[in-house]
Amino acid sequence: xxxxxxxxxxxxxxxxxxxxxxxxxxxxxxxxxxxxxxxxxxxxxxxxxxxxxxxxxxxxxxxxxxxxxxxxxxxxxxxxxxxxxxxxxxxxxxxxxxxxxxxxxxxxxxxxxxxxxxxxxxxxxxxxxxxxxxxxxxxxxxxxxxxxxxxxxxxxxxxxxxxxxxxxxxxxxxxxxx
Amino acid sequence: xxxxxxxxxxxxxxxxxxxxxxxxxxxxxxxxxxxxxxxxxxxxxxxxxxxxxxxxxxxxxxxxxxxxxxxxxxxxxxxxxxxxxxxxxxxxxxxxxxxxxxxxxxxxxxxxxxxxxxxxxxxxxxxxxxxxxxxxxxxxxxxxxxxxxxxxxxxxxxxxxxxxxxxxxxxxxxxxxxxxxxxxxxxxxxxxxxxxxxxxxxxxxxxxxxxxxxxxxxxxxxxxxxxxxxxxxxxxxxxxxxxxxxxxxxxxxxxxxxxxxxxxxxxxxxxxxxxxxxxxxxxxxxxxxxxxxxxxxxxxxxxxxxxxxxxxxxxxxxxxxxxxxxxxxxxxxxxxxxxxxxxxxxxxxxxxxxxxxxxxxxxxxxxxxxxxxxxxxxxxxxxxxxxxxxxxxxxxxxxxxxxxxxxxxxxxxxxxxxxxxxxxxxxxxxxxxxxxxxxxxxxxxxxxxxxxxxxxxxxxxxxxxxxxxxxxxxxxxxxxxxxxxxxxxxxxxxxxxxxxxxxxxxxxxxxxxxxxxxxxxxxxxxxxxxxxxxxxxxxxxxxxxxxxxxxxxxxxxxxxxxxxxxxxxxxxxxxxxxxxxxxxxxxxxxxxxxxxxxxxxxxxxxxxxxxxxxxxxxxxxxxxxxxxxxxxxxxxxxxxxxxxxxxxxxxxxxxxxxxxxxxxxxxxxxxxxxxxxxxxxxxxxxxxxxxxxxxxxxxxxxxxxxxxxxxxxxxxx
Numbered sequence: 001x002x003x004x005x006x007x008x009x010x011x012x013x014x015x016x017x018x019x020x021x022x023x024x025x026x027x028x029x030x031x032x033x034x035x036x037x038x039x040x041x042x043x044x045x046x047x048x049x050x051x052x053x054x055x056x057x058x059x060x061x062x063x064x065x066x067x068x069x070x071x072x073x074x075x076x077x078x079x080x081x082x083x084x085x086x087x088x089x090x091x092x093x094x095x096x097x098x099x100x101x102x103x104x105x106x107x108x109x110x111x112x113x114x115x116x117x118x119x120x121x122x123x124x125x126x127x128x129x130x131x132x133x134x135x136x137x138x139x140x141x142x143x144x145x146x147x148x149x150x151x152x153x154x155x156x157x158x159x160x161x162x163x164x165x166x167x168x169x170x171x172x173x174x175x176x177x178x
Numbered sequence: 179x180x181x182x183x184x185x186x187x188x189x190x191x192x193x194x195x196x197x198x199x200x201x202x203x204x205x206x207x208x209x210x211x212x213x214x215x216x217x218x219x220x221x222x223x224x225x226x227x228x229x230x231x232x233x234x235x236x237x238x239x240x241x242x243x244x245x246x247x248x249x250x251x252x253x254x255x256x257x258x259x260x261x262x263x264x265x266x267x268x269x270x271x272x273x274x275x276x277x278x279x280x281x282x283x284x285x286x287x288x289x290x291x292x293x294x295x296x297x298x299x300x301x302x303x304x305x306x307x308x309x310x311x312x313x314x315x316x317x318x319x320x321x322x323x324x325x326x327x328x329x330x331x332x333x334x335x336x337x338x339x340x341x342x343x344x345x346x347x348x349x350x351x352x353x354x355x356x357x358x359x360x361x362x363x364x365x366x367x368x369x370x371x372x373x374x375x376x377x378x379x380x381x382x383x384x385x386x387x388x389x390x391x392x393x394x395x396x397x398x399x400x401x402x403x404x405x406x407x408x409x410x411x412x413x414x415x416x417x418x419x420x421x422x423x424x425x426x427x428x429x430x431x432x433x434x435x436x437x438x439x440x441x442x443x444x445x446x447x448x449x450x451x452x453x454x455x456x457x458x459x460x461x462x463x464x465x466x467x468x469x470x471x472x473x474x475x476x477x478x479x480x481x482x483x484x485x486x487x488x489x490x491x492x493x494x495x496x497x498x499x500x501x502x503x504x505x506x507x508x509x510x511x512x513x514x515x516x517x518x519x520x521x522x523x524x525x526x527x528x529x530x531x532x533x534x535x536x537x538x539x540x541x542x543x544x545x546x547x548x549x550x551x552x553x554x555x556x557x558x559x560x561x562x563x564x565x566x567x568x569x570x571x572x573x574x575x576x577x578x579x580x581x582x583x584x585x586x587x588x589x590x591x592x593x594x595x596x597x598x599x600x601x602x603x604x605x606x607x608x609x610x611x612x613x614x615x616x617x618x619x620x621x622x623x624x625x626x627x628x629x630x631x632x633x634x635x636x637x638x639x640x641x642x643x644x645x646x647x648x649x650x651x652x653x654x655x656x657x658x659x660x661x662x663x664x665x666x667x668x669x670x671x672x673x674x675x676x677x678x679x680x681x682x683x684x685x686x687x688x689x690x691x692x693x694x695x696x697x698x699x700x701x702x703x704x705x706x707x708x709x710x711x712x713x714x715x716x717x718x719x720x721x722x723x724x725x726x727x728x729x730x731x732x733x734x735x736x737x738x739x740x741x742x743x744x745x746x747x748x749x750x751x752x753x754x755x756x757x758x759x760x761x762x763x764x765x766x767x768x769x770x771x772x773x774x775x776x777x778x779x780x781x782x783x784x785x786x787x788x789x790x791x792x793x794x795x796x797x798x799x800x801x802x803x804x805x806x807x808x809x810x811x812x813x814x815x816x817x818x819x820x821x822x823x824x825x826x827x828x829x830x831x832x833x834x835x836x837x838x839x840x841x842x843x844x845x846x847x848x849x850x851x852x853x854x855x856x857x858x859x860x861x862x863x864x865x866x867x868x869x870x871x872x873x874x875x876x877x878x879x880x881x882x883x884x885x886x887x888x889x890x891x892x893x894x895x
Binding site: 011014015018022023026027028030031036039040043044045047048049051052053068072109111112115119126127130131141142143144145158161162165 | 180183184186187188189190191192193194195196197198199200201203204205207208209211212213284285306329334335354355864865
């Protein structure tokens with residue numbers, strides 16, 4: 001049974017857990033959602049789920065659990081959220097969130113532009129492999145899929161990135177020559 | 179290995195990640211949610227008349243429902259204040275009312291006695307509990323058994339288990355977690371089987387028999403658990419299905435689990451004695467998207483079902499019987515899904531992502547009350563021995579007449595009428611050609627079989643168009659393929675299911691440009707009479723229509739090229755070629771998604787001699803307040819308020835959201851509708867294909883790269 005002192009102690013201890021992992025979690029969520037506001041909401045929800053499990057002492061590797069919770073939550077929202085990107089494209093810099101410190105750099109980043117056009121599963125697999133630096137096995141564990149699926153999603157994601165970057169380069173070249 | 183791309187990718191991800199810093203408000207939000215999770219609340223009513231509440235207060239001894247309430251200790255120890263709300267309405271306080279609930283609160287199992295409004299803890303498994311089901315026919319304090327799904331010890335996995343009457347935990351299955359939808363578990367009506375949904379790379383329903391035959395355990399007596407005494411079985415589920423309930427179906431030896439996909443109630447026919455239980459469905463039409471359904475399983479009370487329906491502007495809970503249909507109130511503070519219903523007669527529990535409520539009514543849908551189940555994240559209504567005694571066995575069911583199909587407006591989730599018909603098969607007009615990487619397949623009622631496989635490494639089929647004079651017995655088609663360096667066009671003929679001809683049309687005039695498929699559907703379109711073939715390509719910044727005459731093959735070696743009118747940009751999302759009343763003249767209709775809130779249709783007239791000329795100005799296709807994304811003769815796909823919905827062009831008023839799996843991740847992802855055949859059109863979305871009719875959308879049974887429907891007509895080929 002809980003007691004108030006125990007609850008308060010839990011709360012402080014969990015604040016330490018949060019402090020250790022939240023920055024990385026927000027960045028992962030942002031790379032998966034492209035939206036800094038939604039990234040925070042994803043992380044808030046993910047940490048709430050982590051908290052429930054953590055309170056029971058059922059987490060051996062909090063970082064890995066946070067990563068999985070963030071990836072799952074972001075994936076869940078991405079299914080419903082794709083149209084928001086249209087709105088985001090029409091926001092001004094200030095409206096895009098105070099946390100975006102270099103919007104112009106992001107707008108010039110062709111790889112980032114292309115990454116945002118990957119299908120959700122490919123994008124998640126690519127981010128886990130190349131940002132979180134996870135092995136195929138670790139990424140598979142996070143996503144609850146087989147290693148082969150991760151391998152295939154990453155491969156297809158890279159193929160698509162190459163196509164998009166190549167197509168963008170062609171368009172730029174044609175526009176420049178006109 | 180692509181070291182340069184990988185290096186650029188790592189650099190980009192690292193730089194973009196550094197663009198964001200968490201705000202101080204994040205911890206405040208996490209803390210708020212965490213503390214909210216810890217709080218115990220007291221029961222409260224959401225609705226109900228004062229008179230009914232007073233009557234129920236008189237009828238029930240109200241005792242605390244909360245055992246562990248550190249923030250409200252007065253609730254834990256003392257009798258409740260006389261203002262405490264009852265759990266159920268007076269009208270429902272009859273034999274229709276369930277006796278007990280089993281609920282999950284803070285990952286603990288709790289038994290609630292509705293008659294006394296008391297609760298007691300039950301043995302619970304470790305881990306985060308997702309769903310529970312109390313075994314029908316068991317009795318609290320005697321032989322109560324509870325199936326559950328929970329997070330497994332291994333991270334990234336979920337497990338299914340049963341807590342037996344002695345409190346022992348028996349793990350039945352463990353599988354990778356799906357991540358977005360928690361697995362559900364249900365008992366068969368006789369309590370003999372459990373079924374659970376598992377979804378990782380593929381969706382399955384798992385089945386496990388946890389007791390001896392019903393005949394050895396007469397209904398109403400204690401069933402002896404032997405968990406699991408049979409190996410579990412798995413049945414693949416069509417994408418998007420969510421397990422709802424297991425109900426009596428009125429067929430011999432068979433039982434059904436009601437589930438849903440893209441707003442339809444779907445029934446899975448489970449012949450548990452057969453080697454390959456069939457998965458079947460009915461499609462009770464509802465005005466809106468059916469989010470969740472559950473049936474009232476007992477004959478003792480009114481037979482019927484509950485349906486949670488999304489109308490786009492809100493959810494609605496309906497109670498439907500063969501004679502009646504009523505709307506029930508939903509909790510004011512109902513949150514986001516996924517939602518779960520569990521029903522027995524005049525009571526239904528509703529669970530959202532974080533809380534649960536018990537809704538009771540008078541059996542006709544009147545005098546309804548909503549009671550908060552205080553932080554319960556999963557609930558199961560316990561059906562006692564009487565319910566199992568009432569339940570028809572398979573043999574009894576065989577004598578029952580089949581139920582009438584559900585009325586279009588009433589949506590009883592267990593309504594039978596079109597049993598033994600697959601969701602897809604019900605919509606499929608006949609046969610179809612499928613492209614899957616290098617494989618060309620023919621799909622008909624017998625399933626799909628490979629006709630041909632491209633041998634060149636890296637080659638794959640891209641699009642296929644069936645000649646309009648084709649019949650199931652004689653199919654003529656053209657298909658496009660891409661290899662390492664080039665695209666190619668092929669003519670094929672299939673006679674009685676066998677590939678009789680596969681010819682590479684290698685005339686330079688017929689070769690698609692290397693950009694084919696970048697900005698247009700890589701599928702040609704036939705003229706109505708089949709005497710010409712057209713396709714659209716992108717050339718530099720222009721969209722170019724190419725047309726070639728056809729008479730059992732391309733005629734001559736020329737093609738007509740026509741720049742599409744200026745201002746037509748965006749992705750070609752559909753192309754139709756329709757007859758006109760003017761002699762040999764026909765019209766090509768090309769619809770482009772523009773990225774704005776409309777699509778643009780361009781019509782070009784074909785003079786029958788090979789000449790093609792634009793007709794009038796491009797037509798803007800609009801849907802008030804929505805963005806048109808794809809158009810075909812059977813309807814259109816529109817975007818509105820972050821949702822995609824299918825709007826029928828042939829059945830007025832029929833609109834339904836696209837299945838979640840069919841909604842693209844990104845705004846600019848292509849949606850395309852192929853040529854219509856037999857009132858159905860193929861839809862490509864989210865890298866998958868769907869079959870769309872005026873009234874329904876069903877996932878293609880297998881992931882493919884391209885499809886074309888074969889006309890079921892009788893005109894010769």
